[in-house]
Amino acid sequence: MVQRGVFATAPGKCILFGEHAVVYGAPAVAVAIEQRMTLTLTPSTAWTVNGMALHAAKHPHIVSLMDRWGGVDGLKPMDVVVGGALPPASGLGSSAALSAAFLRSLERMTDRSVSEDEAGRWAHLAEADAQHGRASPMDTSTSLLGGLVVLSNRKEEDLIHRYDRSLDTSEGTVTWSIHSLSAELGGVHLVIGNTGVHAPTARQVQQLAERFAQHPEQRQAIGAIEAITRRGLAALKAGDAEAVGHAMTENHIVLRSLGVSSEALERLIDAASPTSLGVKLTGAGGGGCMMALTRDPEATAEAIEAAGGTAMITTLGNHGAEASWLDA
Numbered sequence: 001m002v003q004r005g006v007f008a009t010a011p012g013k014c015i016l017f018g019e020h021a022v023v024y025g026a027p028a029v030a031v032a033i034e035q036r037m038t039l040t041l042t043p044s045t046a047w048t049v050n051g052m053a054l055h056a057a058k059h060p061h062i063v064s065l066m067d068r069w070g071g072v073d074g075l076k077p078m079d080v081v082v083g084g085a086l087p088p089a090s091g092l093g094s095s096a097a098l099s100a101a102f103l104r105s106l107e108r109m110t111d112r113s114v115s116e117d118e119a120g121r122w123a124h125l126a127e128a129d130a131q132h133g134r135a136s137p138m139d140t141s142t143s144l145l146g147g148l149v150v151l152s153n154r155k156e157e158d159l160i161h162r163y164d165r166s167l168d169t170s171e172g173t174v175t176w177s178i179h180s181l182s183a184e185l186g187g188v189h190l191v192i193g194n195t196g197v198h199a200p201t202a203r204q205v206q207q208l209a210e211r212f213a214q215h216p217e218q219r220q221a222i223g224a225i226e227a228i229t230r231r232g233l234a235a236l237k238a239g240d241a242e243a244v245g246h247a248m249t250e251n252h253i254v255l256r257s258l259g260v261s262s263e264a265l266e267r268l269i270d271a272a273s274p275t276s277l278g279v280k281l282t283g284a285g286g287g288g289c290m291m292a293l294t295r296d297p298e299a300t301a302e303a304i305e306a307a308g309g310t311a312m313i314t315t316l317g318n319h320g321a322e323a324s325w326l327d328a
């Protein structure tokens with residue numbers, strides 16, 4: 001019998017509000033973007049990833065998920081080929097999308113379905129392992145669920161509750177309620193500007209933790225971001241794109257004050273600002289990507305490119321990870 005392969009895709013994400021603060025339990029809002037990770041899984045004689053032998057240090061997310069699945073011994077070896085339109089270490093959630101696509105393809109390949117809650121937990125723990133124990137379930141939930149995702153420190157009555165997550169960190173146990181939000185922002189797009197500077201999330205999260213340890217008064221910024229996120233969320237629910245953009249820019253100002261922006265990010269943000277409703281970095285910062293909410297995506301993309309960035313245009317909210325059989 002010919003053994004068939006599986007093809008999976010999973011979206012990257014942009015964080016509208018709340019990155020970094022969400023690691024400490026504050027609320028955050030993210031959207032699944034059009035740009036996706038692709039992954040094919042085909043039966044083989046040994047486990048490989050893009051032609052190289054599977055290695056725990058090089059492929060921590062895949063190895064972590066295989067362990068939770070029941071270990072390598074319970075799975076037939078496969079070739080994993082990863083591709084798509086998500087640059088790594090750029091704030092677009094490429095590692096979370098890898099986890100989401102791998103999980104969905106394993107489900108299809110082994111004919112075993114994993115509950116939403118379990119998939120969310122496994123993908124989050126893979127991310128937390130890779131980020132030295134400090135990671136929110138924001139990126140993984142957005143890639144798995146798609147659409148618009150809200151993390152909160154409480155169950156939000158007017159949102160669709162999906163599951164809860166908690167994580168023991170060196171600062172104590174952090175808990176999040178994960179929700180989906182259906183919101184319509186007519187006539188606007190996000191334009192993502194990639195600085196091309198790699199900035200690993202684990203390093204950025206660690207640096208902020210050290211900053212908070214040295215300057216505990218700066219933790220007040222978490223409360224400021226929470227207030228902005230709640231205002232931004234209300235604006236999203238009301239379909240008020242101007243107010244959403246305003247809150248994004250405010251959120252960026254607080255992030256900048258925490259030292260997580262960079263010269264390259266500021267250059268692209270300044271370039272995008274005149275044609276946008278709101279601009280901010282997205283993800284861990286230090287490099288990676290910024291994003292602009294705009295009614296004129298072509299003009300904003302041109303401005304970003306003229307300032308040396310690589311622009312990508314996306315709608316807000318796309319479908320979550322999915323897998324299907326490849327033709328034999």
Ligand code: MEV
Binds near residue numbers: 093137283
């Ligand atoms: C990374 O996309 C966002 C951070 O908030 C880290 C996390 O949520 O795990 C910086």
